[in-house]
Amino acid sequence: MLKYLSTVFLILGISGAAFAQSAIRGTVTEQGSGEPIIGANLILMGTSQGNATDLNGEYVIRGVEPGTYTIRVSSVGYITITEEITVGSSDLELDFELELTSASLTALEVFASRSDQTTPVAFTDVDQEAIQTQLGSRNLPEVLNITPSVYSTGEGGGSGDARINVRGFSQRNVAVMINGVPVNDMENGWVYWSNWSGVGDAARSIQVQRGISNVNLAVPSVGGTLNIITDPTQNKAGGSIKFENGSGALNKTTLQLNSGMINDKFAFSAVGVRKTAEGLVEGTWADEWAYHLAASYQVNESNRLDLFALGAPQRHGQNLYKMNTATYDRDYALSLDGYDPAAADIHWEKGRFFNANVAGVSNTYDEKQYVGDGAWYGASIQNRYSRDFINERENFFHKPQINLNWYSELSDKLTLTNVLYYSGGQGGGTGTLGDIEWDYTHNQRIADWDATIADNDPNGEANGILRNSRNNQWTIGDILKLSYQVNESFELQAGLDWRTAEIEHYREVRDLLGGRYYVETGDPFNPNYRAGLGDVVDYNFTNTVDWYGGYVQGEYATDKYSVYATGGISTIKYSHENFFINEGGSPLTRESDNIVGYQAKAGGLYNVTDNTGIYLNVGYISKVPIFDNVISDFNGAVNEDPQNEKFYFYEAGVRYRDPSGTFGFNANYYLTDRRDRSFTRGVDQPNGDEGLINISGLDQMHTGVELETSYKPTDWARLDVSGSYNLWEYQSDVSATYLADQGDPNSATELNLYLDGLKVGNAPQAQLAYVLGLQPMNNFDVQVVGTSFYRHWSDFDPINRDDPNDRAQTWQAPNYTVFNLHLNYTLDNILEGSSLFLNIFNVLDETYIQDATDNSRFNGFDQDHDADDAEVFLGLPRRYNFGIRVNF
Template sequence: MKTMKNWLLSGLLFLVVSTVFSQGKITGTITDGQSTLPGANVAIAGTSASASTGFDGKFAIDSNTNSGQLIISYIGYASQTVDFTISNGTANLGNITLVSNSNELSEIVVKSSVVDIAKDRKTPVAVSTIKASEIQAKLGTQEFPEILKNTPSVYAVKGGGGFGDSRITIRGFNQNNIAVMINGVPVNDMENSSVYWSNWAGLSDVTSAMQVQRGLGSSKLAIASVGGTVNILTKSSDRQEGGSIGSSFGNANYLKTQVSYSTGKLENGLSASVLYSHTQGDGYVDGTEFVGDNYFIALGYTTKNNKHDFQFTFTGAPQWHDQRNSSITIAQYQKYGSKEDPNTRYNSDWGYLNGKAFNMIRNFYHKPVGSINWDYNINETSKLSTVVYGSWGRGGGARGAGGVRGQTYTSDVFRTVDGLVDFDKIQAYNSGQATVFADGANTTRTEINGNYQNSSSTGRSGTSGNYVYNTTSGISQISSINSHDWYGAVINFNKKFTENLTWDIGLDGRTYTGIHYQNLNNLLGADVYFDNTDVNNPNRVLTNTYTTKPSGNPFANAKEGDKINFNNDGNVNWYGAFTQLEYSKDNLTAFIQGAVSQQGFKRVDYFKYKTTDPLSSTDYENILGGNVKGGVNYNINEQHNVFVNGGYYSKQPFFNAVYPSNASIVNPYLVNEKIMSVEGGYGFRSGIFTANVNLYYTTWDDRNLRTNDPNTGANPGGYYDYTGLGETHMGVEFEGNVKVTDKFRVNGMFSYGNWEYSGNANSTLYNNANEELSKALLYLDKVKVGDAAQITASLGASYEVLERVTFDANYNFNDNLYAAISPDKFTKENNKGSLELPSYGLLDAGFSYKMLVGAKKNKSVNFRINVNNVLDEVYIAESRSNIFADDFISGTSGPTYASAGRTYDGVADANQVFFGFGRTWNFSLRYDF
């Protein structure tokens, strides 16, 4: 009886325990109706239990409850809640289909409130999202920002065509006025807000998703988001356990190899993720060889109670690449090709030296960035997010210096018959050998104090018509070094007052030192280099030369070695505060933001001023700026929503506007730039069709701008400073996606802009010694803003012909493309406006195949082929000059370019242009485990 009693008590206890602590396994497969979704997050509501899907889209998760709800999320798809009930220890939910939502990033991915991610049908801004899978598949040999070219109002071009030299505009605003954020950290240069994509060439390897917010955006910081904000989220250290090994190759000897591994979150809360890649190639454009590396290290720790989450990341991409930088006219492309078939790959900056390819123009840089993110869940209603970061940029750009009898290295006298620079001839002349130039001149160089001495002199002095030439000067390769040390922190406190009202307040602090000087790279056969620009140490004769390859040391000395021509620092301090109040209830979301910042600008010059001169180190010029913006989104029902937003910026000018002409005297006419913008939008969502339509209107007054002088033959290295520029940008945008069937999808976009200058402006022309040459009033009212297509459209489709076998194609069209303004064309009120370039369209196509491998089919081998510009379209992507076909070739009379037959596709052949790339391809193979 006692035994029976004990058995009954034990059985009862087991029944109670099993009821309370019963465990079961929930399984299923996540798809998008077309293919499985690896890496989707599956979590049991109300618990900390979560799992990720494997490469076959399958998941398994243990549950301590017999029933409940799963919350399933994946970047680019709407989150879904699924009920489950465990029976006999299991619950198989079968296939679960997520609905594509290209405008949403899962909140589970974004843990930090420092990162301002727009949420679909909630945040009232115009936004597009590019998923990691699309970047990984379709980028190929394209530059990282080019993946954005099929989003509305974005124009992406390759510039001169060197590795990482691409650029984008959004709504007609160049990337100096587009805020680029990586995990909530601003990366635009603090002196001029530039973004050099060659410094971020490895971002495509580590990006989880990229979101483009057009217009003022939702960022709480007082940043330069005039045209838009590009938010880039990199892979976190607590991503799913596994790794990949891959390689890709393409045209022009392109080769890339990559390896990565992540531990996943361990039981002790630690996690790690690492990646390394190497890329090299000859470049599509002649003479643009490149080599780049990328490393990424992420370490994470989460406490058991999930109150604290720490993430450390350190990434860098040391690279060097030869460039095409000198202005080339259409006539030159035709000269080294043919009139009907110009040589669009022609590069006037390279040739051969001692039997090896040599380019005078080279960019080399290493910009490592480290950050520590700390997210502290204080309680259920309060959260503190902090990021502390640092960046240590080292490197610069090489170019030619000096000349021979007034001719620089790009002059025709140094050209071979096929248009290359004859560097052997330059070296022979520099070293004192009798040299016959292409123009027939026979010259022997003259020594100075027993040496063949180079300098910045071109060998010509005096004024036009009265020039004096010498035979003592030579040609060198020198570099402009633009290094920096940058430290900053962003702190955001998030408080949920009620279920409907949330408040954010925070601080943004940064300190930046830009280090600028030139050094000597190659004497090209000469003995010494003479420099007389340092007033504290004049008449120096130098022989030390320095490499044009980046240092692998992320903390290398930024001021090492001899300096020539100029040597100065630009110091910028930034102190900012911001706040946001957001109201969300039922179908209504509204927010209002405000931010204020004080920027201090200080210039230190070691060459131009005596050390005893107060101008050698200025005080900080402090300028206050800020913004206010707000918006409302209303969800009419589950399918329709509308939104409006508006804002006003008072934006501090760039460093070179505070201290014009590279001198230490503050601009007496310094004013903040003023931006006002309003926008409205409509969205439609269904299981088959999604669409967004946006209207915007933006004005920009008192803009400051610096551009290179397009007439570089007359003024090599010269530049223009503009003041008082005004612009008005307005337009309409459409973006849509259709799921025709589970296997066939179509996407498209269209944008129409009307971007014009408003009022007149002033320009000042400087030479490369920063001496003022001329001033002019520019009549720009109603002139079209150039450098971007004002009409863009794309249509794309993907079709899964067999399981995990997909073909895709996309056609991108660009029209109303205008040249950048060249000031000499706008000094009269009756000018012809901006030069319109021919429209063009490009077809890209790709093929993907994923093969599941391994005993459990939880690994995959991925094949991808990309072909860009399938039809090999020849097109002009940009022009630096504004010469019309009906302009006179010389003076005010005589033949015009059109009457003389000197046009190409209706464009005068004297225009300085860059053609886009012809057909390119790449093939990639990746093993995911």
């Protein structure tokens, strides 16, 4: 939406005949400087007069009939003005002031379907200042915990190993978009935040649209949508450099450079990030780079091209295994209700920074590791990160994304936006393969590397090795949108969305752990071959995903109300080629049919007063299944009748803004009804092939109320409080009978799941957030951010609840509150545009459980859904991040 921040002065003449034609004259100057803008564009919309004539910075449109018109004033690099004017019988004189801005930003916001106060959906904006102030080198989603019904954690503490949950849905059902392009995994919908570790440094803003949202692409906006806009090319030349240090030996440098506008046509910007850390949790070191490049070219008055490229080549150690609470802190475990002291006796207390995925090794072991064939790694065979330990779990990946955006005004009424994009990716994660020697001391499994090395033959076969699980991929896509302004109130929009992806999955030898080769027995085309470093082992297959989608949308808006409706359809097709399965002398190939999904949504907003609006939206999504529910990766079994999940959405809300700007609030109620959540089971088909079938019928209800308030009594103090109270529950049991052998009627297998009334776990169902901002002096800012979480039932797999005598709720983790402190001191009196900052997270050093899984198979005690049966990640203790930012 276009708007302007300056004053337009209208001077109306009163002389002349009642129906005489008039001239519109005007001047256009830069706001603040008063300098005339040569080459600005004035258009009287809806008439044949067209552009104004430029007379050395003064503009005139002649021969205008009396009446009411819309005039648009624009220039490259300035905010566009659209103003309604009334022309009388005399000449009309207009003075315009245009504010310098980034045209790329405005277009990006329109393309990315960003919401504003006229949009009837629940949303929260987190602006650049809040990101820079509160993030402090954490994972990007963690800054969003101040948003109602949003829960994000850093899980095990590895850099980029974050997850986010919105309205009780994991990020598989949360659309994440960067500059309007979806980045969820094409196979399963997941988001790997380590791939986007530099986005927080380049982000202009993040908009959290909760629920079905107003994004018109067919993306998984079930819990909501994270709509991230990065900083586009800047109009003013300059840049900044930021140095950061922090807990866990964090060192980070961020450099930003902007060319400014060149010949009113070109602009370039670049952000580069270098980050290293040892990590607080054992073995969670990080070695990262990140970049964000942008270029803009104003082709002519009606067309502009923008190019964006971003990525984050990185390696980091991981902590993927939750532990019994007593493993981290025995006293804290015993303080939990229901924790049996006998459970603490069998779990060895290792401290809050314990990581079961890392273990020491003799530094005399100096064999090299194969770390992949991506060019950014340097040499493929390298020394391991440390001579003193080996990471069982390490992540290494680079997923660049490149967008070419074209914005075109085809006419006064018709505009086009088109984004052609590419996203690649090379890398993977590590783990073990074969016979590893494990240390099970005190009920914990930790790799004994020295024993494994001793067990392998230094001149022959390695019984157990480290492997890389590779995920090499590419995606190309195009998103086309056409918008037609039927009249001043009614807009029609239509769009097409095409994506295609290919993903290679295989494992390769990373570390032979003292052996010379590993014998691979699973490749039918090369049986029992001796695999060395970098050779493929265990599995090797390639998947493809082909996606087509389209939508139409209409929006009618007046000063009093706005309504919109959207309908969309999408189709997806999967294929699979398995190089470790011999089918008639060739690799096995499988292909699904086209699977069709639908979405429909509508909403309306009514402004009761100038400061109060109420809104309502409803929607429906028929969501196509993920790859694994259609084709089995490992045996090629195909689900011949895959079933879509259905989601129904209902939401109503109210917004109020005090005319004085002192107080405002947003409140809303929502209901998301999830129907026919399905599972798949392997079956034998009559022709001897393996197949998949659906087990469906599981329903869930997600409902709640959300509130955001803001109070600013003075210029130097502001308090924001937000909260939500939710009810997320399973609504049905599941009972199904199927034939395990489709050709044998006696092979009936019964599946019963007892879930009705159980709480949906993995995120708190009630929360509060409070942000107090103070500016006790002009150059000193203080922010205190508190978050409180309640009613957090632990995660569990519904397929495991098959005991009719077990209807107990999963374990409920303790409530907790965490405070963070953010200080910023500007140095304008010493070095203009520079500042010092300090972030202290978990100021009170609270011990708390942030993630929990019920009745752990590996760390549970007596499997009765209480504290001693859960495996958990503790939140990180008090830590700091400080640095200096210099602008130039």
